[in-house]
Structures are given as structure tokens and as C-alpha cells.
Amino acid sequence: MSPEVKPDFLISPEGLRVDGRRVDEMRPIELKVGVLKQANGSASIRQGKTYIIAGVYGPRELHPRHLTLNDRAYLRVEYRMATFSVPDRKRPAPSRREKEISMVIANALKPALFLEEFPKAVVDVFIQVIQADGGTRCAAINAASLALADAGIPMRSLIPAVAVGKADGKLLVDLGDEEDKYGQGDVPMAIMPPTEEITLLQQDGSFTREELQEAMQMGINSCKYLHELQKEALRRAYVKKAPEDGNDDDDEDDFEDDLETDLGEAELMEDE
């Protein structure tokens, strides 16, 4: 019942978007690591008005058994929207959309994880969308990747994700709700920053080949920025804790180095 009005234009004559952003500007992003005590790892993201919490359980025993993989852990992702996260109340049962998004998120995260370390187990990623305001699948990936790192699941790198799109003929990064609904197209994507390989790519709407090339380059640039925010959020969560429960023989600098190695990002840092 929240009032929904279609804006007159998505790009103003001055070249600004409905919420005043430039075309290549992301919404304000707040990432927090370790927000849930029961989960083995967790993270929350606020991206504009979008608010999502991700919790990771595992590696743990897999039920039902028939899903077991003998050579690696099963990555189970459950993306769910709260009934009150959207303007009309969403029906509580999982929708086809939620199931598809759960699958593409799993595929986006999988390439970064060393799942072969945990044969026959399951790593559960539960994603709860508390408030949806565009770009939820990408925001969900940003949070889920942090939650996996927080759970200590070995990984090659964090996975940042962003939705690039088109409105009024212009390419935009990090689509908001109105741009998503009334724009001309949407390209959600996720990358593995060290190699810039793409792990999530979907598209709807209409783009020329050149537009898509440009859109994907914009996406990669934004993902790199997001990747920095993710690393910062991890550092905030762990460096702060170091004096209390870190090993006595580790000083804080060592701890930070260990963190980078754990993330498999030592090489990337040297490049910079």
C-alpha cells in the first residue's frame, strides 16, 4: 500500500538520476560483518533503502542425504524476501523468482569457494531480504560473500556484485527500484576481482552489443570499488577483535597479513 508513482523522467535534463546520483555513482552502502550470533558467519548490507541479512551455517552434515556430493561440499543458497519487504505484501511461500535467484546466487559464489575441502558436507547460505528497493540479488551476493568469509569458508576471493542498467538511453550503475521497474534494461553481474572473471551475468531489456560491452566494463569498475568496501568491512570486524581473542604471539600487523592470505588476495594487494 505504499504509494507507487512512476517518475516523469529517470534522467533529469542536468544528467542526474531520480535520487540525484550521477550515472556512475553507487548508492550509499553500509556493510557489517558478524551481525548474527547463532550463525557461523553473517553479514548485513544496506544499499540505499535495500536491507539484507545473510547467515552462513556449516560446513555441516547434509540433510536430506540424497543431495550429498562425494568430492565436495554442497552449497545451498536460500534467498527469501520478507512479506513486508515490498510495496504489496509478498505471499509467504517461496516463489519461482526466489528459487531462481537462489540458484544464480549459488552459481555466482561457488567459483570462489574451496568446496572440495569439505566432501559430503553442506554449506548453507540463508539470505533474508528485509527491505527491497532494487538490486537485491546483487546486494545479497555482496553480503553472502562476506558472511562466507566470516564463517571461515576458504575462498579465493570475495565476490562483489552490482546491477548495471539503462534508463532514458543512458547506462547506469547500481539500479534503484524505479530505474529497475521503469528503465529499459538491467544487467546484474558479479565478478572475482583478482581475475575479473564474471560469475553472475543476467540481462533483460534491450541493449546493443556496444552498450553491453560498456555496461559490463562499468560493472567491473563498480565491483572493484565494492570489493574494497567488503575488505574494509571484514577488517573492521576482525582487527577490532584481535586484542581480545587473537593469539598472544600474534601482534596486530601479523593478524592483518593472515587475513589477506586467508582470502587468497595477497597477490592482488601486491599489484596495487
Added chain:
Amino acid sequence: MGDYSTETISHIDREFIADLLHKGERLDGRAFNEYRDLEIEVNVVAAKAEGSAIVRLGDTSVVAGVKVLVGEPYPDSPDEGVTMVTAEMSPIASPLFDLGPPKENAIELARVVDRGVRESETVDVKSLCIEEGKKVYMVFADVYPLEYDGNLIDASSIAVNAALLTTKYPEMKWEDKKVVATGEILSLPINNIAVEHTVAKIDNHLILDTILKEEFAQDCRLTMAIDRDDNFTAMQKGGGSGPMSLELVDQAMEMALEVHKDIYTAIEEAVKSVE
């Protein structure tokens, strides 16, 4: 929640908890009639939900959101709106919760919290009528646990009440056989407020606001909804099949009455903070 007592707690743990209680102590050092630290944050889903709240009770936390929709009334109450509370035991909240359709625990949680709201006539359903027999407001309050460390019922009840009290929705009227917005923003017609308090029984001891371990050790629990005038508007004995004597039930009611005002005041303060 529920009857995990035989499955997931060792006899040693159970005995340890019971022994502590005999000495007048609890695992986390609280008094028997003491709630954990309570934090209520309202309007957390301000952009999409008509009302919302996150409640943290120690390490248990839940988020509740209210959606107000326009729908058709039930045939047997054509001039009354509808209120409904649902709850899901989302697996994000605990390693004990499984994926899949709601199990009996989740259904019990939803129905117990729902009864607290409904039986106390918290929302004046007559005022939720737009046009008799045609259109009424339907108020859905949905609860999602985020962290489960015991006593989901009380946390959910507090969250639902805080969300209902802060709900703002656009007024509708019946014109030319359809529903149109008047442009006014309304608060829900609130008649009463009933908060639920859950007391667990372990041997002959009663304790309020159990943490998870205590919940595993409990023989049973008794949930009581108490309204503004200290009337009991709903009760539920659950969480195990242990019997309870009349004396213990009476003692439980007294415990609930003692803490009721404090919880009620905490909700009121949280609501006031946004007015």
C-alpha cells in the same frame, strides 16, 4: 521452542541447570523473574512496510513487519477488517531450524502471538471497515526470527505490538464502486495492547524469559498475554508435556503480572521515540 528436551540436551546439562535453580541461580546469573536486556527499534523497514520493529532480547532477535492491504471481508463479519499474525522459523536464525514449509513449532509461534493480538482486541476491527460487505483493511503482521536463543514467543509479541503501534497507512474510501485514496495517513485504531510473557517450568521452579539451554531443559512452558488493565487475554501451555499444578500456574501468573508493566513501558517508549 518445542519438545527438544529429550533429544538435544544431555542429562548432565539438564541436571546442572536444575541444580542451579535449586540453589536459586540461573545459567546467566539472572533472577528467576528477570528478563534479559530488551532493545526495541521501530520503523526499521520504513520505505516498504507500514509498520515494523526489530526486538532484541539478549541474544534472541526478531523482526516484525506490518502490511495494510485492502481486501474483501469474511462473509460472516462483513463490517470487520482482518488482522493476522504469521511467523516463519527462518533457518537463518538457528542451526536447529530446517528449510521447508512451516513445522508445528512455527505454526504454534504464529498462532500464539496471533491470539495475543486478536483476543485482546488490540486492533479495533470495526474501524477497519471501508464499505460494509465490500472492502475492508487487512492488517498482516509477519514475524521473522533472526537469532534464536530462546523465548521467541515473547520477543515476537513485543515486536508485533511495537510494529502495530507505529503502523501508518493511507486512508481509503468507497466511491463509485471502487476504492480510492483520500490522501490522509492514518494510524491503526488501537483499542488495547496485550504483551505475552512466557514462564518455563523446570522441576518445581518457574523462570521467565528462558535462554535456549533452559528451554531444552524445561518440562513445559506457560505463555500468558496480559493487557493494559492486567487482564489475561490468552494463554498457552506448550513446549513439552510436563504437567503443572494449579499452584504453579497461579505463581506463573503472578510472575507475569510483576514484569508486565516494565515490558509495556519499554514498548511505549520505543513507540514514542518516533512520534
